[in-house]
Amino acid sequence: MSRLLLSLENIGKVYPRTVRPGQRFSGFWQVLRRGEFENGICVLDGIDFEVRAGESFGIIGANGAGKSTLLKIITGVLAPSHGAIKRQGTSAALLELGAGFDPEYTGLENLHMNAAFLGLGRSEVEEKLDDILAFADIGEAIHEPVKHYSSGMVVRLGFAVVAVVRPDLLITDEVLAVGDESFQKKCIRWIERYLADGGTLLMVSHSMYQVQKLCRQALWLDAGRARLQGDVFDVTQTYLAWHERRSARQVEGEAQRRTDSGSLYTVEDLQVNGAGPDQAETVLQLGDRLVVETRLRSPDGRSPVVSVGIVRVDGTPVYGLSNEQEEIALAVDNDGFFPARLVFDRLALLPGGYIVRAHALDPEGLRVHDTLEVPFTVRGRTREAGLVRLEHRWEQ
Amino acid sequence: MKGGHWWGLLPDLVRREIRNRLINTSSGWLWLIVSPLLLLGVYAFVFGYIFNARVPDNLDMPFIAWLAVGLWPWLAFSESLLKGSQSILNNASLISKVALPRELLVLSSQSAVFILHLFGYGVVLMTIQLTGTALTWQGLGYVTLLMVSLYLFAVGLGLILAAVQVFLRDLEQVLPTFLMFWFFMTPILYPPDLLPAAMADWMVINPMSLWMAEIRAGLFEAKWFPDLAFLPILMLSLLTLAAGRWLFDRLSPSFEDFL
Numbered sequence: 051m052s053r054l055l056l057s058l059e060n061i062g063k064v065y066p067r068t069v070r071p072g073q074r075f076s077g078f079w080q081v082l083r084r085g086e087f088e089n090g091i092c093v094l095d096g097i098d099f100e101v102r103a104g105e106s107f108g109i110i111g112a113n114g115a116g117k118s119t120l121l122k123i124i125t126g127v128l129a130p131s132h133g134a135i136k137r138q139g140t141s142a143a144l145l146e147l148g149a150g151f152d153p154e155y156t157g158l159e160n161l162h163m164n165a166a167f168l169g170l171g172r173s174e175v176e177e178k179l180d181d182i183l184a185f186a187d188i189g190e191a192i193h194e195p196v197k198h199y200s201s202g203m204v205v206r207l208g209f210a211v212v213a214v215v216r217p218d219l220l221i222t223d224e225v226l227a228v229g230d231e232s233f234q235k236k237c238i239r240w241i242e243r244y245l246a247d248g249g250t251l252l253m254v255s256h257s258m259y260q261v262q263k264l265c266r267q268a269l270w271l272d273a274g275r276a277r278l279q280g281d282v283f284d285v286t287q288t289y290l291a292w293h294e295r296r297s298a299r300q301v302e303g304e305a306q307r308r309t310d311s312g313s314l315y316t317v318e319d320l321q322v323n324g325a326g327p328d329q330a331e332t333v334l335q336l337g338d339r340l341v342v343e344t345r346l347r348s349p350d351g352r353s354p355v356v357s358v359g360i361v362r363v364d365g366t367p368v369y370g371l372s373n374e375q376e377e378i379a380l381a382v383d384n385d386g387f388f389p390a391r392l393v394f395d396r397l398a399l400l401p402g403g404y405i406v407r408a409h410a411l412d413p414e415g416l417r418v419h420d421t422l423e424v425p426f427t428v429r430g431r432t433r434e435a436g437l438v439r440l441e442h443r444w445e446q
Numbered sequence: 447m448k449g450g451h452w453w454g455l456l457p458d459l460v461r462r463e464i465r466n467r468l469i470n471t472s473s474g475w476l477w478l479i480v481s482p483l484l485l486l487g488v489y490a491f492v493f494g495y496i497f498n499a500r501v502p503d504n505l506d507m508p509f510i511a512w513l514a515v516g517l518w519p520w521l522a523f524s525e526s527l528l529k530g531s532q533s534i535l536n537n538a539s540l541i542s543k544v545a546l547p548r549e550l551l552v553l554s555s556q557s558a559v560f561i562l563h564l565f566g567y568g569v570v571l572m573t574i575q576l577t578g579t580a581l582t583w584q585g586l587g588y589v590t591l592l593m594v595s596l597y598l599f600a601v602g603l604g605l606i607l608a609a610v611q612v613f614l615r616d617l618e619q620v621l622p623t624f625l626m627f628w629f630f631m632t633p634i635l636y637p638p639d640l641l642p643a644a645m646a647d648w649m650v651i652n653p654m655s656l657w658m659a660e661i662r663a664g665l666f667e668a669k670w671f672p673d674l675a676f677l678p679i680l681m682l683s684l685l686t687l688a689a690g691r692w693l694f695d696r697l698s699p700s701f702e703d704f705l
Contacts, residue, residue: 127545
C-alpha cells in the first residue's frame with residue numbers, strides 16, 4: 051500500500067451558538083476552562099476516511115451537507131471538535147476565490163505571499179517565477195493590484211502558484227468552475243497529468259462529471275454524515291438517483307398510487323427482479339437482465355390490458371409498451387388473477403435511478419384504472435451521457 | 447505541514463504590515479522620519495511653550511527631551527497592544543482560508559509597530575542629541591535590553607488580548623480608554639516624585655513605571671548594566687509571555703467558530 055497522506059478518524063464538528071452576547075461570553079468561559087463548549091450545532095459527525103498517495107478522492111453532497119466545513123478541517127483552517135486527523139507530506143488547498151489574496155497588493159506581491167504560505171522560499175519563487183507567470187497567463191496585469199482583477203484572473207494566479215509548487219496532496223473546491231473554458235481545460239489537463247504522475251487529489255464538486263472524470267473514490271455527505279463512500283461510480287450514481295428522486299417528490303408527489311374509487315381493473319402486484327414496492331430497491335448493473343412481473347385483477351373475468359413504462363426518477367419517460375400492442379393476451383391463473391412477465395434481457399439503461407410503472411387498463415385498452423410503481427437503480431462504470439446506450443460502433 | 451516553514455513567514459508578514467501602514471501615504475518611507483519629528487514638535491510646543499513644564503530638579507535639560515525618552519517606548523507598547531489585539535479579527539478572512547499559526551498574525555502586527563516606533567525613537571534621540579541635550583549613549587545597550595523585554599511583555603499581553611477579543615468584542619471599545627488611563631498613571635509626563643505619597647506606594651503595581659525609570663536611567667544617567675532593578679522586569683516579561691502563549695493556545699482552536 052502506498053503512503054498514507056491523510057487520515058480522518060471519527061471527525062466531528064460542532065459550531066457554537068453565538069447569536070446573543072451572553073452566548074459568546076459563556077462560550078469563551080467554557081473554552082477557557084475545558085477547551086470546548088457545549089450546546090453547539092453539530093454540522094459534521096463520525097467522518098472516517100483515508101487518502102493514500104496516488105489516490106483521488108471526491109466529496110459530494112447537497113448544499114449545506116458540510117462539505118466546506120470538512121474541507122476546512124482537512125486543510126487545518128478549522129479544528130475538529132472531536133476525532134483525530136493526521137496529515138503527512140505537503141498539501142496545498144485551492145479554496146474559494148483568491149484565498150489569502152490581499153486586494154490592495156499587486157498580483158506579483160500576492161504571488162510571493164501565496165507561495166510563502168505554501169512553504170516556498172523566496173529564492174525558489176524567483177527560480178520558478180517564469181513558470182508561474184506563464185501558467186497564469188495574465189500578462190502585464192501581474193503588476194496591477196488584485197482588486198482590479200476579474201474573478202477568472204484571480205483563480206488563474208492562485209492555480210498557477212499551486213501548479214508550480216506541486217504538493218503531495220492537492221485539495222480543491224468548486225474553484226475550477228470560475229475560469230473561462232480554455233483555462234478550465236488547462237487546469238483539468240494539469241490535474242490529469244498530476245494524477246498520472248502519482249499526485250493525490252481531494253476535491254469537492256457539484257459536477258458529477260468532473261468527479262467521475264478525476265476521482266476513483268468518493269464520499270457522499272448528507273447532513274453532516276457520510277451517507278455512502280467507496281467507488282466513485284457507485285457513490286455518484288446513487289447520489290444522483292437520490293437527487294432526482296428528491297426533486298421528483300417535490301414536483302409531483304401525487305403519482306405514487308392513483309387508485310380512483312371506482313377503479314375496476316387493478317394492479318395487485320408489481321415486482322422488479324423480485325422486489326416489490328415496499329421492499330429494498332433493486333440495483334442492477336448496466337446490461338443486466340430486468341424482469342418485470344405484474345398481477346392484475348379483473349372484476350368481470352375479461353382479460354385486462356397491462357401497460358408497462360420505465361421512467362427516470364424525475365419523471366422523464368424512457369420506454370413504454372403494452373401487451374395489447376404486441377397482440378399478447380393475458381391469461382387468468384388459478385387464483386383468478388392475470389399475471390404477466392416482461393423480460394429485458396440486456397438492459398440498455400445508463401446508470402441512474404429509474405421507476406417501473408405498471409398500469410391496468412380495461413380490456414379495450416382505453417382507460418387507465420390503476421397504477422403501481424417500483425423504483426430501481428442502474429449502476430455501471432461508464433461516463434456515457436443520456437438515458438440509454440444505443441447500439442453503435444466506430445468506423446475508421 | 448512542517449512547523450519550521452511557518453516561522454520563515456514572519457519576516458514576510460511583518461513586511462506586509464509595515465507596507466500596509468505606508469502604502470497609502472504619499473511620502474512613503476520619508477513618513478517614517480517626518481512623523482516622529484512632527485509628534486516631537488507638537489509635544490515640544492504644548493509642554494515647552496504652553497504649559498512650560500519643567501524636568502525633575504536634579505536634571506538639567508529641556509522638558510521635551512526628558513519626555514521624549516519615555517514617550518516613545520510607551521507609544522510602541524500601547525500601540526502594539528491595540529494593533530495586536532485587533533490582529534486576529536482584522537485577518538479573519540486570511541485565517542478562514544490559510545492554515546497558518548494564528549500567533550504569527552499577532553506577532554507580526556506587534557513587531558511591525560515596535561520596528562516603526564524604534565526607528566522613530568532613533569530619529570527622536572538623534573534630534574535630541576543634535577539640539578544640545580547630551581544623552582549618555584553608553585547606556586544604549588541596557589536600553590536595548592529593556593526594549594526587548596518590553597517587546598516580550600507586550601507580545602504576552604497582545605496574545606491574551608487578541609485571543610479574548612475574538613470572543614468578547616467589547617474589548618475593542620474598552621482598551622483605548624484603559625490604555626489612556628494607564629498612560630496617565632505612568633510617570634511619563636511627570637516625574638514619579640510628583641505623585642501624592644498615597645499614590646506613590648501603588649506605583650509598584652504598575653509595571654510600566656519600572657521600564658520608565660530604567661530607560662531614563664540608561665539614557666540620562668549612563669546606567670549600562672542590568673542590576674537587581676532589572677530582575678522584576680525580566681521575570682514579568684517572561685511570565686506574561688508564558689501566560690499569553692498558554693491562553694492563546696487554549697483559545698485559538700476555537701477562533702474560527704467565534705469569528
